[in-house]
Amino acid sequence: MPLALVTGGAVRLGAATSKALAAAGFDVVVHARRSLAEAEALVQELRDLGRQAAVAVADLATPDGPGELAAQVRERSGALDLLVNNAARYEHLAFEAITRERLEAMLAVNLRAPFLLTQALLPALRAASGCVVNITDMAVSHPYTVTHAFSHYLASKAALEQLTRAWALELGPQVRVNAVAPGPVAMAGETTDEQRQDILRRTPLRREGSPEDIARAVVFLATAPYVTGQTLRVDGGLSVA
Ligand SMILES: NC(=O)c1ccc[n+]([C@@H]2O[C@H](COP(=O)([O-])OP(=O)(O)OC[C@H]3O[C@@H](n4cnc5c(N)ncnc54)[C@H](OP(=O)(O)O)[C@@H]3O)[C@@H](O)[C@H]2O)c1
Numbered sequence: 001m002p003l004a005l006v007t008g009g010a011v012r013l014g015a016a017t018s019k020a021l022a023a024a025g026f027d028v029v030v031h032a033r034r035s036l037a038e039a040e041a042l043v044q045e046l047r048d049l050g051r052q053a054a055v056a057v058a059d060l061a062t063p064d065g066p067g068e069l070a071a072q073v074r075e076r077s078g079a080l081d082l083l084v085n086n087a088a089r090y091e092h093l094a095f096e097a098i099t100r101e102r103l104e105a106m107l108a109v110n111l112r113a114p115f116l117l118t119q120a121l122l123p124a125l126r127a128a129s130g131c132v133v134n135i136t137d138m139a140v141s142h143p144y145t146v147t148h149a150f151s152h153y154l155a156s157k158a159a160l161e162q163l164t165r166a167w168a169l170e171l172g173p174q175v176r177v178n179a180v181a182p183g184p185v186a187m188a189g190e191t192t193d194e195q196r197q198d199i200l201r202r203t204p205l206r207r208e209g210s211p212e213d214i215a216r217a218v219v220f221l222a223t224a225p226y227v228t229g230q231t232l233r234v235d236g237g238l239s240v241a
Contacts, residue, residue: 001052002128003080004222005029005073007060007117008087010039012186013135016211017084017218018042018053024219026082027052029073033059033087060087060113061105070120079128080121082222085114085160086135092149103152110156115163122175131176131228133218136161138181138235161231168229176228178221183235185209204237 004021008014009030015038018028028046032039032055039055046053054076058069073080089109093102118125118132125132137157139150160179167177184191184199187208191199200206217234221227233239 001025001027002082003027003029003077004082004084005031005056005069005080005121006084006086007031007069007113008033009084010035010042010055013182013211013214014084014086015042016215017086018046020212020215020219021082021084021222022046022049022051022053024223025051026222029054029056029076031056031058031069031087033057060117061089061108063108063112066113066116067120070117073121074124078124079130080124081128081130083118083121083125083130083132084135084218085117085132087113088135088157090150090153093152094149095151098152106152106156110153111159114160118167122171125171126174129174131178131222132164132167133221134160134164134177134179135214135218136164136179136181136231138183138233138239140181141231141233142239164231165229172228176225178224178227178229179231180214180217180221181231181233181235182214183209183233183238185214186211199238202238202241203235204241207236209234209236 004026006018009018010032018030030039043053056072058065140158140161164179217232
């Protein structure tokens with residue numbers, strides 16, 4: 001069976017992706033930091049589908065976290081068919097309010113971690129002729145469609161999208177690299193009801209995406225042998241509105 005690692009794979013979009021990959025025939029390493037109970041329950045669900053599944057724990061905000069996670073994956077297998085860089089930090093903050101600490105925390109999880117993790121797992125990805133799917137954000141290309149107060153987040157995701165193209169160039173032909181750029185999915189927390197209604201009014205498909213909508217796109221890119229260096233926006237059409 002092909003093997004996938006999903007970072008932040010225990011909750012929300014990551015959990016839907018772990019499940020969709022298992023349904024598509026992947027064994028899955030579900031990475032979690034704090035959502036350990038969710039991760040254990042999910043792994044049991046994937047095993048019930050007949051897949052091999054395991055939890056890997058690491059804090060990707062620390063400099064050593066990505067290396068520690070890569071080591072846990074390599075202990076299981078020397079070959080990795082799919083790495084989904086999904087784990088991320090998110091917050092709304094006006095530019096003047098973003099302290100150096102907040103900036104560094106954002107870049108550590110959203111940029112440094114996928115960079116170092118992909119690097120550490122490259123031999124395993126090469127051994128499997130595998131692929132990477134980075135989860136970015138449609139706001140990278142269309143920031144004016146959503147909120148403006150998250151420039152540190154946007155910068156981290158823009159960098160990850162650029163890495164998608166750079167890695168596709170550098171790592172082919174053995175390893176493919178693509179991105180899924182979600183639009184509004186399961187909006188909660190920092191989005192007010194008014195903002196949510198405004199976004200939905202401008203979205204051609206008139207609904208927010210579901211975690212499964214994103215998971216479907218990841219499975220597609222994971223199984224599309226002639227696609228590399230691309231970003232697939234899964235946003236209900238918001239980016240063309
Ligand atoms: N939801 C949306 O509308 C939307 C829109 C555009 C892009 N996206 C992108 O889609 C992806 C998933 O979004 P989501 O809404 O499902 O995210 P979420 O609910 O905020 O979950 C974040 C995930 O990242 C993990 N994580 C956060 N900080 C971490 C750290 N320091 N070390 C290790 N793991 C860490 C969390 O793990 P634990 O829970 O185990 O701590 C969790 O699994 C993200 O890349 C996000 O930027 C989402």
